[in-house]
Amino acid sequence: MELTGAEIAIKCLQEEGVEYVFGYPGGAVLFIYDALFNQEQVKHVLVRHEQAAVHAADGYSRSTDKVGVALVTSGPGVTNAITGIATAYMDSIPMVVISGQVSSSLIGEDAFQEVDAVGISRPCVKHNFLVKDAKDIASTLKKAFYLAKSGRPGPVLVDIPKDVSNQKAEYSYPATVNIRSYHPEKHGDVTQIKRAAQLLVEAKRPMIYAGGGVVLADAAKPLTDLVRLLGAPCTNTLMGLGGFPATDKQFVGMLGMHGTYEANMAMQNCDVLLAVGARFDDRVIGNVAHFGSVPRKIIHIDIDPASISKRVPVDVPIVGDVAHVLGDLLAVLHSSKQKPDAASLETWWKQIGEWRSRNSLKYKYSDEVIKPQYVIEKLYEITRGEAFVTSDVGQHQMFSAQYYKFDQPRRWINSGGLGTMGFGLPAAMGVQLAHPGATVACVTGEGSIQMNIQELSTCKQFRLPIKIIALNNRYLGMVRQWQEFFHGNRYSESYMDALPDFVKLAEAYGHVGIRIERPSDVEGALREAFARKDELVFLDFRTDPTENVFPMVPGGKGLSEVILAEDM
Amino acid sequence: MRHIISLLMENEAGALSRVAGLFSARGYNIESLTVAPTEDETLSRMTIVTRGSDAVIEQIQKQLNKLIEVVAVVDLTDGDHLERELMLVKVRAQGEAREELKRMTDIFRGRIIDVSDKTYTIELTGAGSKLDSFLQAIDRNLILETVRTGASGIGRGDRILKL
Ligand SMILES: Cc1ncc(C[n+]2csc(CCOP(=O)(O)OP(=O)(O)O)c2C)c(N)n1
Numbered sequence: 001m002e003l004t005g006a007e008i009a010i011k012c013l014q015e016e017g018v019e020y021v022f023g024y025p026g027g028a029v030l031f032i033y034d035a036l037f038n039q040e041q042v043k044h045v046l047v048r049h050e051q052a053a054v055h056a057a058d059g060y061s062r063s064t065d066k067v068g069v070a071l072v073t074s075g076p077g078v079t080n081a082i083t084g085i086a087t088a089y090m091d092s093i094p095m096v097v098i099s100g101q102v103s104s105s106l107i108g109e110d111a112f113q114e115v116d117a118v119g120i121s122r123p124c125v126k127h128n129f130l131v132k133d134a135k136d137i138a139s140t141l142k143k144a145f146y147l148a149k150s151g152r153p154g155p156v157l158v159d160i161p162k163d164v165s166n167q168k169a170e171y172s173y174p175a176t177v178n179i180r181s182y183h184p185e186k187h188g189d190v191t192q193i194k195r196a197a198q199l200l201v202e203a204k205r206p207m208i209y210a211g212g213g214v215v216l217a218d219a220a221k222p223l224t225d226l227v228r229l230l231g232a233p234c235t236n237t238l239m240g241l242g243g244f245p246a247t248d249k250q251f252v253g254m255l256g257m258h259g260t261y262e263a264n265m266a267m268q269n270c271d272v273l274l275a276v277g278a279r280f281d282d283r284v285i286g287n288v289a290h291f292g293s294v295p296r297k298i299i300h301i302d303i304d305p306a307s308i309s310k311r312v313p314v315d316v317p318i319v320g321d322v323a324h325v326l327g328d329l330l331a332v333l334h335s336s337k338q339k340p341d342a343a344s345l346e347t348w349w350k351q352i353g354e355w356r357s358r359n360s361l362k363y364k365y366s367d368e369v370i371k372p373q374y375v376i377e378k379l380y381e382i383t384r385g386e387a388f389v390t391s392d393v394g395q396h397q398m399f400s401a402q403y404y405k406f407d408q409p410r411r412w413i414n415s416g417g418l419g420t421m422g423f424g425l426p427a428a429m430g431v432q433l434a435h436p437g438a439t440v441a442c443v444t445g446e447g448s449i450q451m452n453i454q455e456l457s458t459c460k461q462f463r464l465p466i467k468i469i470a471l472n473n474r475y476l477g478m479v480r481q482w483q484e485f486f487h488g489n490r491y492s493e494s495y496m497d498a499l500p501d502f503v504k505l506a507e508a509y510g511h512v513g514i515r516i517e518r519p520s521d522v523e524g525a526l527r528e529a530f531a532r533k534d535e536l537v538f539l540d541f542r543t544d545p546t547e548n549v550f551p552m553v554p555g556g557k558g559l560s561e562v563i564l565a566e567d568m
Numbered sequence: 569m570r571h572i573i574s575l576l577m578e579n580e581a582g583a584l585s586r587v588a589g590l591f592s593a594r595g596y597n598i599e600s601l602t603v604a605p606t607e608d609e610t611l612s613r614m615t616i617v618t619r620g621s622d623a624v625i626e627q628i629q630k631q632l633n634k635l636i637e638v639v640a641v642v643d644l645t646d647g648d649h650l651e652r653e654l655m656l657v658k659v660r661a662q663g664e665a666r667e668e669l670k671r672m673t674d675i676f677r678g679r680i681i682d683v684s685d686k687t688y689t690i691e692l693t694g695a696g697s698k699l700d701s702f703l704q705a706i707d708r709n710l711i712l713e714t715v716r717t718g719a720s721g722i723g724r725g726d727r728i729l730k731l
Contacts, residue, residue: 118582123593127636130582147636180731181578181639306630309623 001172005134006031006165009098012141013042015173018069020045020060020433022053026073027113028100031165045433045462048454050077052426054084055452058093059427060434062413063388065218067148068095068430074102074162075113078120083420085155086124090417091239092216094153096144097121103163104132117159126154131161134169146177151184152304153216184303188320188328196299196316197332199272203297204344205351206232207270209255212239212416213277213302213322220244220409222326223276229333231345233352235263237278239416242406247385252352253361256284257553258398261360262352264551264559268294269351275300275314277322279307281417282555288312290558301325360551360564361402369544370519372396372471375526376403379441379469382526387439388413388431392424392448395477398549400443422451425468429455432464439467439530446472446496456509459536467529468538470502473545481548485563506538513538570599571625572617572644572651572721574729578637579605579612586635587614596620596628600653600696600718611639611731615720617696640729648724654691655699656681658713661688665710676702687712695719 003011009032013021022045025033036044047053050072057068068088072081078099088095102111118128127147129140137160144156200206208230214223220243227234227250234244235255244251253260255267267273267285273296278284285291288311299316300308308317318325363373376399379387389404391397391414406412413431415423428442449470459466471477479494506513512535516525522541529537550565577583584603591598599617606613618628625643632641644651661669666688673680673690676698682689692702696719703714723729 119585122586122589179636182636304634306627306634310627313623 001170002168003171004031004035004165005137005160005167005169006035008134008137008169008171009141009160009165010035010039010042011171012138012173013069014039016067016141016145018042018067021069021071022047022056022060022430023071024050024053024073024077026077026100028074028077028102028162029071029165031162032071032098032100032160044071045429045458047426047458049452050080051084051422052429052452052455052458054081054095054097055087055423055426056430056433057095058084058088059390059413059430061093061095061430062427063410063431064434067145068093070095070097072097073100073113074117075115078115078117082121082124085121085157087415087418087420087423088155089124089126091212091415092153093155094148095155096141096148097155097157099157099159100165101130101159101161104161105163107161117157121157124155125157126152128157128159130159131164134164134167137164137169138171138173142174142177143179147179147182151182185319186321186324188301188318188325190328192316192318193325193328194332196274196318197329197336199297199299199316200230200274201333201336201338201340203232203272204341205269205271205348206230206274206340207266207272208232208234208274208276209237209267209278210234210240210243210276211237211278214240214243215409217277217303217322218409219277219323219326222323222330224248226326226330226333229330231340231342233266233349235259235267237284237416238401238414240278241401241412242409245407246405247407252356254401255559257286257555258402258549258551259553261358261551261562261564262355264553264562265355266352268559270296272297273299276326277302279310280312285312285559286553286561287556287558290561358564363565365519366544367519370516370522370541372399372473372541372543372547373403374519375469375471375522375541375543376400376443378523378526379443380404382523382530383439383441387411387441388435390414390424390428390431390440390442392444393419393421393478394445394448395473395481395547395549396443396445396471399471421448424448425452425455425466428466429458429462429464432466433462441467441469443469443471445477446470446474446499446502447476453505456506456511456536460510463534464536465532465534466536468536470538470540471543472499472502472540473543473547474499475545477547478549484548485552485554502538502540506536511536511538513540515540515542517542569621569625570617570619570645572615572649572719573628573632573641574644574721575614575616575632575641576606576611576639576729576731577614577635578639579610580637583612583637586637587616587632590631590635594631596624602718602720608731615718617719639731642723642729644721644723647727649721649727650724651695651719651721652693653696653699653719654693654717655702656715657690657692657703657711659688659690659706659710660686660712661710662686665707669706669710672702672706676705678702
């Protein structure tokens with residue numbers, strides 16, 4: 001069948017079962033938009049800024065296990081998309097971004113809206129392609145989806161020049177892909193898995209540290225089984241929340257810079273550490289030398305060999321799909337006669353209990369001013385822990401991670417790696433479209449929300465009843481906190497002056513806005529908002545401008561060198 | 569430590585910039601990089617000379633392996649290998665220096681490949697260190713121009729990098 005390049009591209013999306021494409025039109029993608037217009041299977045969501053298109057595709061992907069798809073035009077369309085692509089790249093989110101390019105004959109001539117999309121995106125994609133002939137579109141898109149989803153997932157960009165999208169070619173969608181240089185390992189090495197099992201049953205102070213890889217690999221179930229079988233404490237990274245149920249008694253909370261005291265202390269003091277789909281990054285283990293100053297055996301399971309022994313040397317490296325390896329590890333443990341050492345575990349849990357009793361997430365409730373932690377606690381209660389919660393970046397993000405107890409994976413959606421302000425609202429759009437009936441809350445700050453506030457318009461057009469929980473402290477709070485702690489209280493440019501009236505703003509976009517100024521009104525406002533099932537409600541909580549996030553392991557410090565609220 | 573990393577990659581536009589970009593983005597050092605197609609025209613062979621601790625070299629290999637277009641990576645310095653580099657040197661060759669330069673070229677098993685009444689152009693092949701020694705052995709003031717290809721490497725005997 002002869003089709004145009006644009007028609008082929010859309011056929012490929014249909015073939016891949018793509019439900020939504022998030023995008024924004026422009027000259028270089030006009031043929032592709034034309035092809036979209038002529039069909040109904042793939043629905044297009046018109047955002048108000050290309051960054052939001054990519055974040056929405058990202059949120060869609062994080063909350064499902066599907067590949068997110070975005071479509072942007074050449075030049076400024078692509079450059080606007082880059083922040084979104086880099087965000088997805090840092091968190092290993094499977095995504096395909098199709099960008100228009102100027103016509104082949106104009107490439108390299110500084111044509112109108114020309115930018116080297118492949119060049120500019122290269123450091124923040126898993127792979128990218130420039131398609132030079134319409135006959136290559138189908139095989140390239142097939143590869144793009146395969147690469148995005150397999151191995152360590154990530155965004156793949158496919159750049160299609162305008163003339164190629166209008167060129168005719170024979171269409172057939174390839175049934176299989178073969179890339180001779182790309183063979184991600186699925187199964188871990190059996191000998192290493194046996195060594196790991198041995199170390200784990202013999203451990204006196206075992207600890208399980210699970211990251212975003214568990215969520216991405218849909219490995220929450222085998223992880224939970226393993227933690228229960230071993231009787232060990234489990235912590236999740238910011239990216240891994242929900243990978244192990246937060247209400248389980250073996251959960252010691254999130255670890256890292258704003259992790260709980262018990263999680264960080266257990267991480268520092270364990271004798272056998274099992275790292276699963278996590279990468280020992282600087283926000284998680286703080287100072288590498290300090291972390292390495294205590295002897296412990298480390299087992300590391302990851303799909304990406306380059307993540308293993310990158311920052312911390314590992315004793316038992318296991319490269320493979322986290323779900324497969326955990327399954328195999330469980331099988332080995334089940335068939336082994338040796339059981340975990342109950343006496344040692346008891347002593348270990350006693351020690352953890354002492355750390356826990358420091359109650360490091362305790363904060364002072366106030367009758368006068370709304371504490372941000374309180375809002376999140378109430379949000380958790382009122383949504384019964386079942387909401388999809390997206391977040392922006394800052395203090396509100398940390399409060400959400402600390403106080404909303406995620407029992408399921410893919411419910412907590414945040415930009416952990418890149419830390420992109422402006423992620424929350426567009427990501428929530430993707431989540432809501434993927435889960436039409438579900439409760440979706442976007443926790444944000446008055447700084448972050450203004451980075452993609454224009455998406456309130458998209459929410460109106462597509463009737464997305466997201467609940468925006470703005471913790472409005474009138475400051476770029478996380479910046480203010482660092483200035484208070486490390487820059488002698490010099491609050492350089494962190495006060496958010498001239499804020500808009502968010503209630504009126506929400507109304508101007510056709511939504512509902514509520515301002516909440518007293519602690520006693522928090523619960524009522526949340527209840528009212530969630531009762532409005534079909535409406536987007538913007539909740540403008542005026543929170544304590546001076547509140548800080550505790551515990552805090554300052555940058556460059558070790559995990560046990562933590563500042564607790566009680567120290568201040 | 570100095571390492572020579574050899575790789576086979578798809579002979580496609582853009583593959584080279586992925587490798588070069590990886591080194592600059594991650595702050596790895598490149599002493600030299602050479603690349604050309606192989607007898608199988610779908611593949612290019614690249615030789616990268618770099619320096620780093622064992623941990624850094626391990627990361628470099630893993631990161632290179634992650635590039636989709638990279639088909640195979642080896643660290644030649646892990647075993648017996650040969651290393652050759654080509655250098656062309658243009659020198660001022662007048663008066664008694666003319667004879668001296670000819671002598672040095674012979675000692676280093678080089679060849680004079682172009683002659684003018686004022687200059688010689690000398691071709692020299694060998695390990696990088698041999699080329700360095702040659703430059704040190706002749707009078708610095710006579711050197712007008714040098715051009716080096718960077719090292720190419722290959723394993724000895726049965727060590728073969730092939731698909
Ligand atoms: C795009 C972008 N620019 C700058 C930053 C640096 N930054 C990190 S947190 C933060 C403050 C965020 O303020 P707000 O959204 O009001 O949240 P709060 O910390 O007050 O909860 C800033 C500016 C960032 N993460 N992202």
